[in-house]
Amino acid sequence: MIELTDIVKTYNAGMQPVHALRGISLKIQTGEYVAIMGASGSGKSTLMHLIGCLDRPTSGRFLLAGKEVQTLNQDELADIRNRLIGFVFQQFNLLPRMTALENVMLPLVYAKVSPSIRRERAETVLKLVGLGDRMHHRPNQLSGGQQQRVSIARSLVNEPQIIVADEPTGALDSHTSADIMTLLKELHSQGMTVILVTHDSEIASYARRLIRIKDGLIVGDTLSVST
Amino acid sequence: MIELTDIVKTYNAGMQPVHALRGISLKIQTGEYVAIMGASGSGKSTLMHLIGCLDRPTSGRFLLAGKEVQTLNQDELADIRNRLIGFVFQQFNLLPRMTALENVMLPLVYAKVSPSIRRERAETVLKLVGLGDRMHHRPNQLSGGQQQRVSIARSLVNEPQIIVADEPTGALDSHTSADIMTLLKELHSQGMTVILVTHDSEIASYARRLIRIKDGLIVGDTLSVST
Numbered sequence: 001m002i003e004l005t006d007i008v009k010t011y012n013a014g015m016q017p018v019h020a021l022r023g024i025s026l027k028i029q030t031g032e033y034v035a036i037m038g039a040s041g042s043g044k045s046t047l048m049h050l051i052g053c054l055d056r057p058t059s060g061r062f063l064l065a066g067k068e069v070q071t072l073n074q075d076e077l078a079d080i081r082n083r084l085i086g087f088v089f090q091q092f093n094l095l096p097r098m099t100a101l102e103n104v105m106l107p108l109v110y111a112k113v114s115p116s117i118r119r120e121r122a123e124t125v126l127k128l129v130g131l132g133d134r135m136h137h138r139p140n141q142l143s144g145g146q147q148q149r150v151s152i153a154r155s156l157v158n159e160p161q162i163i164v165a166d167e168p169t170g171a172l173d174s175h176t177s178a179d180i181m182t183l184l185k186e187l188h189s190q191g192m193t194v195i196l197v198t199h200d201s202e203i204a205s206y207a208r209r210l211i212r213i214k215d216g217l218i219v220g221d222t223l224s225v226s227t
Numbered sequence: 228m229i230e231l232t233d234i235v236k237t238y239n240a241g242m243q244p245v246h247a248l249r250g251i252s253l254k255i256q257t258g259e260y261v262a263i264m265g266a267s268g269s270g271k272s273t274l275m276h277l278i279g280c281l282d283r284p285t286s287g288r289f290l291l292a293g294k295e296v297q298t299l300n301q302d303e304l305a306d307i308r309n310r311l312i313g314f315v316f317q318q319f320n321l322l323p324r325m326t327a328l329e330n331v332m333l334p335l336v337y338a339k340v341s342p343s344i345r346r347e348r349a350e351t352v353l354k355l356v357g358l359g360d361r362m363h364h365r366p367n368q369l370s371g372g373q374q375q376r377v378s379i380a381r382s383l384v385n386e387p388q389i390i391v392a393d394e395p396t397g398a399l400d401s402h403t404s405a406d407i408m409t410l411l412k413e414l415h416s417q418g419m420t421v422i423l424v425t426h427d428s429e430i431a432s433y434a435r436r437l438i439r440i441k442d443g444l445i446v447g448d449t450l451s452v453s454t
């Protein structure tokens with residue numbers, strides 16, 4: 001389902017070029033549960049943005065559901081994103097002037113779902129992450145962990161085939177983290193492909209496969225022996 | 228040094244009032260090292276903003292270095308903040324159009340330090356958190372953990388007496404976290420008061436005292452038995 005070949009990403013921002021990804025080759029099958037770990041600055045979010053079709057590689061090949069993603073234009077990329085992928089951003093990326101409910105309804109607008117169904121689905125998924133009583137708060141009226149959960153809810157509302165989650169429990173206490181991981185486990189058992197970045201080895205242990213990244217390269221790719 | 232008595236904080240934002248803090252009483256002596264833990268939404272960031280003089284209580288008394296903080300005006304609060312307190316925000320609060328270096332130099336502008344000394348001190352503290360080669364990047368050219376470290380560097384550049392850190396290692400891998408905790412331990416041994424919120428019990432174990440918050444109330448306050 002996901003196949004990266006010699007993926008390179010270099011940032012050129014008027015200073016020293018930053019070689020964020022230096023040649024990544026990776027295959028992820030439909031329905032897999034993969035965790036990605038690595039030091040701060042090693043390239044994890046960069047890799048997630050490429051897999052999530054939010055950014056393009058500098059060079060290399062990216063096959064997603066049979067399509068050559070690096071050749072698609074912006075509209076085609078947006079279409080793939082909206083239909084297939086749910087993305088949880090490391091820093092949430094919520095729209096500040098919308099409520100939690102409105103933020104979660106947004107992907108359904110792109111999917112051309114009717115307003116009443118949009119609202120109903122958004123409310124359901126917000127309750128699933130424990131925010132039933134915070135739906136009408138705006139992001140600056142929510143705690144850090146509540147904003148993170150809105151970001152998680154938004155990624156799930158379109159029933160995506162692939163969840164790309166960049167440190168989805170970073171702002172959560174252990175109890176709330178466990179609730180979120182149980183939710184992801186349930187969705188995975190229903191066929192969803194889960195790719196998550198984490199700094200927490202306990203969170204990584206929910207996955208079947210662990211990929212380690214260092215200085216823009218894959219330095220480890222192992223199957224979990226437990227379960 | 229810090230004394231809270233019956234501190235209440237209620238948010239009224241046009242919807243149901245939220246009783247974020249419901250009567251907190253707490254004393255923290257000069258030079259203590261305190262960790263605060265509690266569920267997502269329990270009131271930790273609200274408490275940290277009050278202690279850090281970034282917000283006022285709805286009611287209750289707050290003595291800081293002998294002054295009745297709840298009676299001070301905005302200028303007096305700003306003065307206390309800039310002289311005594313270094314604050315690490317849960318979501319970093321970096322200025323997007325400034326580089327890492329400029330962001331870290333900002334507290335020294337308020338302290339009326341000369342431009343060359345400002346630059347020198349900011350560079351020193353950025354190197355201390357491992358960002359010597361990222362000084363001229365803006366926040367959106369930095370990874371999540373790098374932004375967090377800029378926020379930490381900024382809180383330390385004014386050599387504050389009290390560090391108020393809201394989940395300072397939330398976006399960091401274990402190795403980088405350990406570096407940051409070693410830095411805080413060193414500063415604490417030099418006399419700094421450290422108050423940190425964390426979801427990670429391993430990070431909390433660096434502190435001498437652990438305060439647990441639940442639904443806006445203190446439900447535990449224990450001294451660490453180790454070390």
Ligand SMILES: Nc1ncnc2c1ncn2[C@@H]1O[C@H](COP(=O)(O)OP(=O)(O)OP(=O)(O)O)[C@@H](O)[C@H]1O
Pocket residue numbers: 134137140141142143144145146171172173238239240245247265266267268269270271272273274317
């Ligand atoms: N401006 C606001 N208006 C209304 N409610 C608010 C506002 N800011 C925070 N809240 C609510 O107050 C409660 C406490 O928020 P706070 O940010 O202190 O939690 P926290 O313990 O830091 O949580 P986390 O671990 O998720 O960061 C939350 O339920 C939150 O929804």
Ligand SMILES: Nc1ncnc2c1ncn2[C@@H]1O[C@H](COP(=O)(O)OP(=O)(O)OP(=O)(O)O)[C@@H](O)[C@H]1O
Pocket residue numbers: 011012013018020038039040041042043044045046047090361364367368369370371372373398399400
């Ligand atoms: N727009 C950009 N311009 C220049 N350099 C960038 C840009 N975005 C990221 N970088 C750099 O690319 C490297 C990889 O960043 P990335 O965000 O992928 O790291 P990460 O592994 O997610 O780190 P963390 O665990 O701290 O979130 C970092 O060294 C960062 O400074």
Ligand SMILES: [Mg+2]
Pocket residue numbers: 044045046090166370371372
């Ligand atoms: Mg990242």
Ligand SMILES: [Mg+2]
Pocket residue numbers: 143144145271272273317393
């Ligand atoms: Mg918080």
